[in-house]
Amino acid sequence: MDGEYLKSRRILLVDDEQELLDMVVSILKAEGYCNIRTAGTVRDALAAAAAFRPELAVLDVMLPDGSGFELMEQLRREGGYPVLFLTARGEDEDKFKGFGLGADDYVVKPFLPRELILRITAILRRSYKGENPLVKLRGSEIDFDRAEVVRYAKGMKDGEHISLTAKEHDILAALCRNAGRIVTIDALCEAAWGDNPFGYENSLMAHIRRIREKIEADPSHPVSLITVKGLGYKLVTEER
Amino acid sequence: MKSILRLIRRYVGILLLSCVLLLALNFIVLAVLVAGLTPNSHPWTTAEEVANALQWTGEAYILPEEVLSELDESGAWGIFIDNDTEQVRWMTEELPESIPLSYTVSDIARLTRGYIDGYPTFTGEREDGLVVLGYPRDRFWKHMWASWDYGFIANLPGTVLTVLAVNAALIFLIYMAANAGLLKSIKPIVNGIQSLPQGEPVHVREKGLLSELAQKINQTSEILQSQYIQLRRKETARANWIAGVSHDIRTPLSMVMGYAGQLAEDAHLTEEERRKAAVITKQSRRMQNLINDLNLASKLEYNMQPVNLQKENMVAIVRQVVVDFINMDLDDRYPIEWETKEALAICQVDADRNLLRRAVGNLIQNCISHNEQGCRIYVRVAAAGESCTVTVADDGVGAEAGQLEKLNNAPHYMVCDENTTDQRHGLGLLLVKQIIAAHGGTTLIGQSPYGGFSVELTLPMHGFSLQGMGAVTAQ
Numbered sequence: 226m227d228g229e230y231l232k233s234r235r236i237l238l239v240d241d242e243q244e245l246l247d248m249v250v251s252i253l254k255a256e257g258y259c260n261i262r263t264a265g266t267v268r269d270a271l272a273a274a275a276a277f278r279p280e281l282a283v284l285d286v287m288l289p290d291g292s293g294f295e296l297m298e299q300l301r302r303e304g305g306y307p308v309l310f311l312t313a314r315g316e317d318e319d320k321f322k323g324f325g326l327g328a329d330d331y332v333v334k335p336f337l338p339r340e341l342i343l344r345i346t347a348i349l350r351r352s353y354k355g356e357n358p359l360v361k362l363r364g365s366e367i368d369f370d371r372a373e374v375v376r377y378a379k380g381m382k383d384g385e386h387i388s389l390t391a392k393e394h395d396i397l398a399a400l401c402r403n404a405g406r407i408v409t410i411d412a413l414c415e416a417a418w419g420d421n422p423f424g425y426e427n428s429l430m431a432h433i434r435r436i437r438e439k440i441e442a443d444p445s446h447p448v449s450l451i452t453v454k455g456l457g458y459k460l461v462t463e464e465r
Numbered sequence: 466m467k468s469i470l471r472l473i474r475r476y477v478g479i480l481l482l483s484c485v486l487l488l489a490l491n492f493i494v495l496a497v498l499v500a501g502l503t504p505n506s507h508p509w510t511t512a513e514e515v516a517n518a519l520q521w522t523g524e525a526y527i528l529p530e531e532v533l534s535e536l537d538e539s540g541a542w543g544i545f546i547d548n549d550t551e552q553v554r555w556m557t558e559e560l561p562e563s564i565p566l567s568y569t570v571s572d573i574a575r576l577t578r579g580y581i582d583g584y585p586t587f588t589g590e591r592e593d594g595l596v597v598l599g600y601p602r603d604r605f606w607k608h609m610w611a612s613w614d615y616g617f618i619a620n621l622p623g624t625v626l627t628v629l630a631v632n633a634a635l636i637f638l639i640y641m642a643a644n645a646g647l648l649k650s651i652k653p654i655v656n657g658i659q660s661l662p663q664g665e666p667v668h669v670r671e672k673g674l675l676s677e678l679a680q681k682i683n684q685t686s687e688i689l690q691s692q693y694i695q696l697r698r699k700e701t702a703r704a705n706w707i708a709g710v711s712h713d714i715r716t717p718l719s720m721v722m723g724y725a726g727q728l729a730e731d732a733h734l735t736e737e738e739r740r741k742a743a744v745i746t747k748q749s750r751r752m753q754n755l756i757n758d759l760n761l762a763s764k765l766e767y768n769m770q771p772v773n774l775q776k777e778n779m780v781a782i783v784r785q786v787v788v789d790f791i792n793m794d795l796d797d798r799y800p801i802e803w804e805t806k807e808a809l810a811i812c813q814v815d816a817d818r819n820l821l822r823r824a825v826g827n828l829i830q831n832c833i834s835h836n837e838q839g840c841r842i843y844v845r846v847a848a849a850g851e852s853c854t855v856t857v858a859d860d861g862v863g864a865e866a867g868q869l870e871k872l873n874n875a876p877h878y879m880v881c882d883e884n885t886t887d888q889r890h891g892l893g894l895l896l897v898k899q900i901i902a903a904h905g906g907t908t909l910i911g912q913s914p915y916g917g918f919s920v921e922l923t924l925p926m927h928g929f930s931l932q933g934m935g936a937v938t939a940q
Contacts, residue, residue: 242716248723255727313715315757317819335718335753337746338726406792411781423778426810455803456788 231349235260237279239270239296240311241289249283249311252338253345267291267299274300281349286312286319294326301327307352309344311336347402360401361463362449364442367397374439387439392417392432400450400460409457433458473648480640481633488629508587508600511535515543516589516596519555526555533557540601542584546573547594554594564599579609650675657682666690700767707763711756718756722749754830758892761823765899772817772903776927779812779821779853780805780846786825787844798839799832804856805846812846812853813927816904824900827893828857828920834893835918836861843915851929852906855922858913872910897922905930 236258240246246263253261262277264270267290274282282300286293297308307329312319315333323331329348332341360367365376366384372394375384389397399416400408414425417432433452437444451459518532526545528536536543536557545555546568553566563582565572576586576597584599585607617624650673657669657679667686669679728734728742764770787801794800825844832842840861847854864872872894897920898908906924913919 244720245716245723248720252723252727313712313719315712315715315760334715335722335749337750338723338730403792407788409781409784409788411778411784423811453788453791455805455807456784456791 229257231346231353232257233260234258234280234349234353235262235277236345237261237270237273237277237282238263239265239267239282239288239293240285241265241287242285249341252341255338256342258345265289267296270296271299274303278304280306280353281345282306282308283311283345284308286310286314286323294322297326297328307348309348311341360404362440362461363463365440365449367401367440369394369398369401376440376442389436389439393436393439396429396432397436397460400458401462404460404462407453407457407459411457413457472651473644476644477637477640480636484633484636508541508585508598508605509589511539511541512587512589512596512598514589515598516591519545519591519596521593528555528557536598540604541598543596543598545591545594545596549593561599579607647674649673650679654678654682657686661686661689664689664693701769704763704767704769708760711760714752714756718749718752722746722753725749751834755892758827758896762892762896762899765896765903770820770903772820774815774817774904776813777816777818777821779814779816779855779924780809782816782818782821783825783844783846783855786822786829789826790829790842799836799842801829801842801844803845804843809846809848812848814853814904814924815927816924817900820900820903824897824922825855825857827897828922831893831920832857832859832861832918840917841915843913848926851926853924853926855924856919858915858919859917860913860915861917863912863917866912869910869912894920 236253238246238249238261240249240263243265246265250261250263262273262279264273265288267288270282270284270288273279282297284293284296288296293310293312297310300306300308308327309330309332310323310328311332311334313334320331320333329352330344332344359375360369365374367374367389371388372391373386373388375386377384395417396413399413410426410429414429417429418425433450434444437447437450440449441447449461451461453459515528515532515536518529519526520529528543542557542560542564543555544553544557544560544564544566546552547554551568551570551573553568556566561582561584564584565581568576573595577588580586581597581599583602585602585605587598587600589596589598653669654675657667660667661682667682669682671679671683673679722745725742725745729739729746731739731742734742761770783805784803787803790799791801829842829844832840836859838861840859843856843858843860845854845856845858847856894908894910901908901922901924904924906922909921909923911919911921
């Protein structure tokens with residue numbers, strides 16, 4: 226994993242089932258997270274939050290002395306850290322309510338340990354950017370903060386800086402958030418042009434071609450930005 | 466309401482028609498009676514005949530024998546009064562004694578109009594005098610003062626028609642007055658009966674002629690309502706029960722899945738132990754899917770799942786599901802072929818995006834679950850006229866024709882109301898059928914051209930419906 230700098234973040238877990246808390250703690254500890262505090266009630270959670278100043282809260286919705294939705298609103302007043310709901314309430318309305326109130330993610334029980342870890346890491350990475358946010362590709366790097374690509378020609382130590390347009394930036398960011406996974410044409414269009422992006426498929430292809438010209442050594446034989454025919458595109462990043 | 470108007474029209478029509486028919490019948494019967502009862506009832510004519518038949522022989526007047534016998538038969542007598550002398554010059558043999566033999570002009574005027582000594586008399590003219598026939602006193606009744614206003618006679622047809630019309634109107638008014646009460650009490654009852662099948666609560670005022678009927682309708686409505694509420698309550702209770710169980714099972718299952726997942730990746734354990742933990746994880750995953758499906762299926766079955774239809778691009782929905790599966794399938798045992806034509810970028814349907822994702826996801830999951838050895842999965846979205854089809858097929862083990870028939874037609878145990886154990890096919894497919902049905906579409910399960918299993922979902926395109934062929938107004 227590349228998120229070593231995230232492992233020391235303070236995480237508050239709130240659930241009324243002690244055994245479940247123990248299990249989540251063991252999952253997180255196994256993954257290297259070491260700053261973890263748990264609480265079983267809203268009251269305990271508020272007290273723990275005041276003392277512990279968490280950087281991520283994982284909340285159950287149904288707590289003995291109140292609801293997790295209300296707890297989130299109270300916690301948010303204290304500090305603007307991300308919140309993930311981990312709950313047995315799997316109804317769409319509950320999910321929408323959670324997201325509507327500003328939750329960063331919503332995981333329905335039961336869950337696989339890997340799934341929870343991936344989601345927690347993703348939230349932390351989004352919320353707390355590391356020292357060096359450069360994304361390393363084969364033969365180039367993307368610097369999202371400066372919206373540019375640094376391309377290294379063979380044998381050269383200093384790279385060539387090529388700037389990205391806003392749309393190219395949005396498309397690359399969407400691909401990068403899901404690095405190694407296919408992102409559908411529709412999701413990329415939505416990332417670049419907003420909701421209901423009908424009829425932008427050809428524009429997307431044009432933008433992809435231009436991005437390849439910037440990041441690929443040989444744009445007609447791409448190795449980083451791969452086409453998955455009919456479905457979407459995949460960004461292959463280099464391990465750090 | 467229409468039926469009441471029809472009823473009134475019909476009955477008034479029948480009433481008027483019968484009146485007219487009755488009247489006509491009466492006239493006909495009268496005419497027949499008058500004509501049939503008195504064939505020899507034309508004394509004026511007879512008098513004319515006698516006048517013509519009377520002959521002067523030079524000495525005396527004679528009446529031929531046949532005319533004489535005709536007079537005898539009807540019991541009549543006759544005399545002939547001479548113009549010049551105003552004396553009786555001829556008479557029949559049976560002339561009553563009270564009949565005078567000499568007449569003044571005023572006598573003649575009176576006998577012409579009326580009677581001689583109570584005998585009804587009729588006259589026939591001749592050049593030289595007047596023939597008078599007298600009939601028995603009880604044979605005829607004569608109207609002596611008959612004369613009408615000329616205008617009245619001239620306007621007679623109009624008058625008759627007016628009288629008839631006034632009569633018809635009167636009959637109608639009498640009918641309405643007599644039936645107003647009945648109609649007034651029928652109207653709410655008809656309304657009540659019409660509302661019953663719509664499942665609305667009905668209350669009819671229990672007054673008037675048909676109050677008993679109204680009472681029965683009210684009772685029926687109450688029974689229907691209470692049955693509906695009870696059924697609804699039972700369904701809600703069942704759906705809540707399933708929702709409750711599936712909620713309560715989630716936390717314990719989390720722990721099973723969580724620890725098993727950890728153990729499966731624990732490097733300190735032996736290969737065999739890790740494999741066992743992986744089996745627990747996999748089976749827990751199955752239970753998780755089952756819980757999710759069971760909950761949604763019961764909600765759809767009991768109409769407790771809101772279906773939020775919005776204009777969606779079917780290609781995008783299916784593409785996202787396919788990509789999610791490809792992204793999850795790390796060891797590439799279940800490669801998915803995207804067979805949608807590239808030209809088809811948009812296929813708009815009115816759909817609940819989450820439900821449709823669930824349906825297509827269930828179909829792909831079905832291919833995976835039934836093919837342990839791995840298989841290739843083929844997904845295609847196609848547009849044809851007013852409908853959009855999504856096909857998920859595989860080259861795996863497939864199913865026998867009999868089994869396919871069952872999958873298409875036999876009810877799932879969750880929705881089957883008969884006691885049988887022979888319907889335990891996948892809950893996942895039931896859910897797909899329910900979701901597609903909630904979108905007004907159809908599900909067809911069959912053999913895949915690649916050798917395995919195939920499911921084809923057909924949904925109406927945006928603005929169309931599969932049942933009614935025409936376009937519907939866009940929401």
